[in-house]
Amino acid sequence: MSERVAQHLAGQREAILERLLTLIRFPSVSTDPAFAEGMRGAREFLLDRLRVIGMQDVQLLDAPAGQPAVYGAWTGAGPDKPTIMIYGHYDVQPADPLELWQSPPFEPTLRDGRIYARGASDVKGSTTIAIETVAAFLAVEGGCPVNVKLFLEGEEEVGSPSLPALIEAHRGLLAADAMLSADGGGAAGKVPVLNIGCRGITALQFSLRTAKKDAHSGKVGGAMRNALHEMARLVATLHDDDGRVVVEGFQAGAGPLTNALRVESASLPLDEPAWYAEFGAAPFGDPAYTVRERTTLRPSVEVNGMWGGYTGRGGKTVTPAEAHAKLTMRLVPGQDPAAAQAAVKAHLERHAPNGVALEFHYSPGGTRAYTLGADHPLRAAASAVLRREKGAEPAVMRLGGTVPITTLFQESLGMDSLMFGLASADEDAHAPNEFFRLSSLDEGLRLWPLLLTEIGRMPAAAFRRTS
């Protein structure tokens, strides 16, 4: 039946594009209270759209002190069919620096077959594809192949601070057999790719102090610890010359890569010289692993920010008494976020000499790496759709980044996820001149009906094995 749905969607293409552009025009920047009106506008547009297409139980799910999520369900497929939560988010990153945009970030502009606008790729494009797919099933077939719960978050771009509380408050409404995410994934493009996992993350910020106050470098230089020298020496202990993390205990649980994992990782080839060339960077990293392995199957420790002393124009002859650094650690399956975080903290404490005081600022724990099991029905369904549509067995890949909701939904609702977004990695999400390809919109409007149909062929029981 998805063929009629796909035809309907193709016929509605101009109207769908117009609705996507309308959604994009709401400047829904979640991190900045100045954009509260844009957030409200996007929410109301979505609430209205879900009601119009015939979703039930349409409502805002309030977060205690955060941005409410938009919710709507359609459960007419009956208890024997799987219930699928479809995840998307309506908030976007800030558009700064504005001066680098070729067209205004919240006035979507069509150029060269692309929609240029903040949020077009991340993730209003793919969110619209998901909603319109459900709309088309309801309009053409009078129902969906599966039960659907649409959950559109408003805090993804600020790290979903209210999401755990929100889930806790609405466990019943949110119960489902599995989650299909419009965010993440690599469904677009010529090479069929199945995105089955992501690295986890934990973070640590610390300040280092060598004296109670800054001193004049003329007066003390040569006889007093300089906080910047100490920060440099400490950060330099985290990696070896090849960039391998040399923090004792950090990799606990990560284990060596199995042959199966290495074969899986190699299923999607990477042109390593081209990859480095795109960044204008030289090859780097543990030579025992491929670049894809280094960035998806191996953990990392990265200093994201480091500062201290005088950083303004000209000079200041100061021997700084304090320095600061922000770190994030990417985690792979098997690593416990709190343990990895504690290992880095202990390493820094162990390497700080007498006379160097450390102060840590962090939320204990973090997000585990996520992997969708090889035998999960979502994986089988998505593979079948991609295989048929693209004429080849999909390559399997993992994200080097982190999609906290995959871990969160699994840990709190026991729900596995598949990312099936249509955004491509080159679309400058989070950067000026973000865009979304119109061809990806069209592709999404073909793939999503196929995927829901494929999932609908599976009995709900297939999702409920306890393993």
Place this chain on the structure above:
Amino acid sequence: MSERVAQHLAGQREAILERLLTLIRFPSVSTDPAFAEGMRGAREFLLDRLRVIGMQDVQLLDAPAGQPAVYGAWTGAGPDKPTIMIYGHYDVQPADPLELWQSPPFEPTLRDGRIYARGASDVKGSTTIAIETVAAFLAVEGGCPVNVKLFLEGEEEVGSPSLPALIEAHRGLLAADAMLSADGGGAAGKVPVLNIGCRGITALQFSLRTAKKDAHSGKVGGAMRNALHEMARLVATLHDDDGRVVVEGFQAGAGPLTNALRVESASLPLDEPAWYAEFGAAPFGDPAYTVRERTTLRPSVEVNGMWGGYTGRGGKTVTPAEAHAKLTMRLVPGQDPAAAQAAVKAHLERHAPNGVALEFHYSPGGTRAYTLGADHPLRAAASAVLRREKGAEPAVMRLGGTVPITTLFQESLGMDSLMFGLASADEDAHAPNEFFRLSSLDEGLRLWPLLLTEIGRMPAAAFRRTS
């Protein structure tokens, strides 16, 4: 004759204090154009004062694009008497952070026998002492024991950028046998101290680049050089665990400390535990040297500022492509500033691995260390005055910091200098709640007449030996 002058000065004490407070009230911050009016006010006050006390040739010496200096001469002592340039400066450091001041920085406040205000210690207090000493000689004796050229700079706190050009433009006016500085020195306090030198300085700023743009740490973490890691590793190569500089060629010319220098350095004892305790810092530095040696007779390399990546609130998962550092190097006699600077630059280049591009920002060269020769008449005169007044042979010390004018006047006008300021090291110059002791004002008004009288006993010829 200095006794009558000193008595006159003591009698005028309230009027002198009032004039000092008036001078302090001009917010003469040279670095910030917003304070142009304060700079102008201080200059006009000084021009007026020099005319009133009977100086000749009173004028502003214009710097091409900088702050003019205030100049006035009195040459009535005749050609057989030495001509002494008296140096001071009327500009002050910015008062920020304002919220840490207990009383407004430009409303001088008397508390506990101290004048609290920006510029009180550095260096309007000692500059006023010098001017009022000349004024008293002219008023009481009708003349000074020596010929005097008062030179009050307006750019000392911004590194005297126009001074070389200004000197070049006014070589005739500025010609003198020696220079006596109201800035620097340790004439105040119970222990008689003769300040006979200072370390030199050279500076270097550099940026480090590992890629053409920042990247998402999830996407690249583990496979791309992080500019902050590279900065840390590079800075960590500059010193060993004890803080010894390990930059090849940097110490060229510095040589080992002679026994004479070590004895000289020990003439002013330092309570090392108390010194460290004042800064709240642990003992540190090359254990082969005392703290005074480390800070005055040994060269140093200090990172004054270091920064890169995300330094705002919260976190950002970025792998930064660039990082920055500002360095200054303190130099000792024998070191060539350009050579020391080049050695540090070469060290950084040598230690930057492939894939790390360095870009340097610096003015070639710098300021040599300065030493007033052991047999210089200024040294003999000041020693005699301090010995008589304080009842003990003055200890000899050097500044760990740099007084570029000492080197500049020597190199450009062949003029040696003695620093004979009354500021004390604990008076929080350059910091909030700067103060100047009223007791130091009184002491200066006794010592300066004695010193000028002592110098006046020496024939001009004593200053003109070619050595």
